[in-house]
Amino acid sequence: MSDLPLSPAQKPAGARSWIETLGLAHILLGLFLLIYPAMASDFFLTQIGGYSLVLGMISLSLMLLAGYGGMVSLAQITVAGAAGYVVAIFGVNNSGVHGFGWPWWVFVPLAIAIASLVSALIGWIAVRTEGIYTIMITLAVATACFYFTQQNYALFNGFPGYNGLRAPEVFGVYWRDPVPFYYLCLAMATLAYAAVLYGARSTFGLTLQAIRDNPRRMRAIGFNVTAHKVFAWWLAGLIAGAAGVLLVWFNGRISPGTIAVGPAINILVIAIIGGLRHPIGPFLGAVVVTLMQTFAIDIIGAERFNTLIGLVFLLIVFISPDGILGLWERFRPQAGREDWRTFRTATKQVGNKGRKT
Amino acid sequence: MATNVAASRLQGTGANALELDGVGRQFGALTALSGINMRIAPGERRAVLGSNGAGKTTLFNTITGDFHPTSGSIRFFGEDITTLAVHERIRRGLRRTYQISQLFTNLTVRESIYLAYRGVSRNRFSLLRPRVSDSAMAQAESISHAVHLDGERDKTVGTLSHGQQRQLEIALALAGAPRFILFDEPAAGLSPTERRDLIEILNALPKHIGYIIIEHDLDVALRVSEYVSMMHNGQLFTEGTPEEIENDPRVQEIYLGGGHG
Numbered sequence A: 001m002s003d004l005p006l007s008p009a010q011k012p013a014g015a016r017s018w019i020e021t022l023g024l025a026h027i028l029l030g031l032f033l034l035i036y037p038a039m040a041s042d043f044f045l046t047q048i049g050g051y052s053l054v055l056g057m058i059s060l061s062l063m064l065l066a067g068y069g070g071m072v073s074l075a076q077i078t079v080a081g082a083a084g085y086v087v088a089i090f091g092v093n094n095s096g097v098h099g100f101g102w103p104w105w106v107f108v109p110l111a112i113a114i115a116s117l118v119s120a121l122i123g124w125i126a127v128r129t130e131g132i133y134t135i136m137i138t139l140a141v142a143t144a145c146f147y148f149t150q151q152n153y154a155l156f157n158g159f160p161g162y163n164g165l166r167a168p169e170v171f172g173v174y175w176r177d178p179v180p181f182y183y184l185c186l187a188m189a190t191l192a193y194a195a196v197l198y199g200a201r202s203t204f205g206l207t208l209q210a211i212r213d214n215p216r217r218m219r220a221i222g223f224n225v226t227a228h229k230v231f232a233w234w235l236a237g238l239i240a241g242a243a244g245v246l247l248v249w250f251n252g253r254i255s256p257g258t259i260a261v262g263p264a265i266n267i268l269v270i271a272i273i274g275g276l277r278h279p280i281g282p283f284l285g286a287v288v289v290t291l292m293q294t295f296a297i298d299i300i301g302a303e304r305f306n307t308l309i310g311l312v313f314l315l316i317v318f319i320s321p322d323g324i325l326g327l328w329e330r331f332r333p334q335a336g337r338e339d340w341r342t343f344r345t346a347t348k349q350v351g352n353k354g355r356k357t
Numbered sequence B: 001m002a003t004n005v006a007a008s009r010l011q012g013t014g015a016n017a018l019e020l021d022g023v024g025r026q027f028g029a030l031t032a033l034s035g036i037n038m039r040i041a042p043g044e045r046r047a048v049l050g051s052n053g054a055g056k057t058t059l060f061n062t063i064t065g066d067f068h069p070t071s072g073s074i075r076f077f078g079e080d081i082t083t084l085a086v087h088e089r090i091r092r093g094l095r096r097t098y099q100i101s102q103l104f105t106n107l108t109v110r111e112s113i114y115l116a117y118r119g120v121s122r123n124r125f126s127l128l129r130p131r132v133s134d135s136a137m138a139q140a141e142s143i144s145h146a147v148h149l150d151g152e153r154d155k156t157v158g159t160l161s162h163g164q165q166r167q168l169e170i171a172l173a174l175a176g177a178p179r180f181i182l183f184d185e186p187a188a189g190l191s192p193t194e195r196r197d198l199i200e201i202l203n204a205l206p207k208h209i210g211y212i213i214i215e216h217d218l219d220v221a222l223r224v225s226e227y228v229s230m231m232h233n234g235q236l237f238t239e240g241t242p243e244e245i246e247n248d249p250r251v252q253e254i255y256l257g258g259g260h261g
Helices: A018-022 A024-039 A042-069 A076-090 A104-126 A132-151 A178-199 A203-213 A215-220 A225-251 A261-274 A280-300 A305-319 A323-331 A336-356 B002-014 B056-064 B086-091 B109-118 B135-146 B162-174 B192-203 B218-223 B242-247 B249-256
Strands: B018-027 B030-040 B045-049 B071-076 B094-096 B180-184 B210-214 B227-232 B235-240
Touching (some): A018 A024, A024 A042, A024 A178, A042 A076, A042 A178, A042 A203, A042 A225, A042 A261, A076 A104, A076 A132, A104 A132, A104 A225, A132 A261, A178 A225, A178 A280, A203 A215, A203 A225, A215 A225, A215 B086, A261 A305, A261 A323, A280 A305, A305 A323, B018 B056, B030 B056, B030 B235, B045 B218, B056 B086, B056 B094, B056 B180, B086 B094, B109 B135, B109 B162, B135 B162, B162 B180, B162 B192, B192 B218, B227 B242, B227 B249, B235 B242, B235 B249, B242 B249
Parallel strands (some): B045 B210, B094 B180
Antiparallel strands (some): B018 B071, B227 B235
């Protein structure tokens, strides 16, 4: 990661203006997102804007694990789904099963808390493995959860799942209306994005990146590597859980289909297309994938739209293994390219070293 | 349990820094170490010599807990650490460096040393950014000075020269009040000037910090140690002062005549 603290340019933090602290790109992006509802139709506001932000958040939880921690998970949609099921069970639903009708300010924190614990549990199982095996074991967990929810009627209401999940009305606003829902998603996504960006340079953020670079050395300077990895999963679970609540309000329902293998892979595709080097990557990827999923049908027909998505995925991965972020770095004609080269050589060295030892 | 640990630590105040009793390690049918007995007093500086494959690095890996011995016991300042996890041993004041540098290529020198200090202190899980006024940051300053890396504090580790990476290896072992350090060939691949630098760094360590150093370069090994243990085929076969070892004909035959390199 290039965003490391205390590099000479950033050192006198107190001397910088707020514009420098935030970064011009962030301010422009923020302004655009804030006035987006004035330009967009309800469809673009919710189906593209809101949905991209929700998917982006789930992918962000994957980026946190994969980008900083080197742990690629296919179970992030499962974590989001856990939060969704809590909302369905403890809130109100139309399916006539459970639906305890608790107030939103109880079941929303509960949903996020349970999702984060589910995430920590999955992590606790997965951190025993590395690389491709982490992907496999999280895929296995995701698949098992999918089949379990499909066959369990007592708790998850089986195949049909839960319908009629409504966002709450607070302050006289129905939060699933296009504009409020968009701003709600924007606020949550911004919060998660800022937290990850800040946290990347925190003590724990450095720890996680150091564990990714060299777990053996981290043990040899006194770190309990397993505990730190599980903690990263718990944090990722908070983000995925919050996104899961938004997801069921967006869909109005949750069923095993929400957490099936297809959606699970979708999250990974989003993260890869966007890029794993910076927390903005998952959101870029989410916008691209959402647009493609929405409009590929018009271009190529309902039969083949997944083929188009697949081709675009192949193309991006082929041109730039670091997704859209990598493309940006490659074609930006600036000093930033030097950092980029250093980063690439550095990662290559890590790879070579790994092979030698 | 906690009181037991405290009690054994108290007992340990007068004990040896490191005590190995019949330590052995097998990998399947291969015996990498057998019957190692070693007593090292607090503050003692010991060199371990031996040809390639003699079991020196395996000995280190067993002491730090990368894997547990298949027989025997290890005591650290009187406390039995034979079955403790690696990080538990480190938090008791044991440190090590690696033969092939094991560093965090994408972090800066300062951040690396900061983490090494944080690993043995509180707030390891802090989600706040370290402040410049943090005492750990101050430690990073003084340790980078001690290993002659003052000018490189804000450089990314991947961009350092080989010699500087070797110095950072040592810095990581010095962070956070070490009591005993295992140096695994710190001079590997260093130029003659860098070797002199290394000897200077080792000799300038505080007197209470003891260490074991594995080193092929006898010039370095004999100038930074008070006592020498020779290993051969996974066993300790002789011990003595640097002069005794240098003049021992068996040593010259096995070590200097054999697979030196």
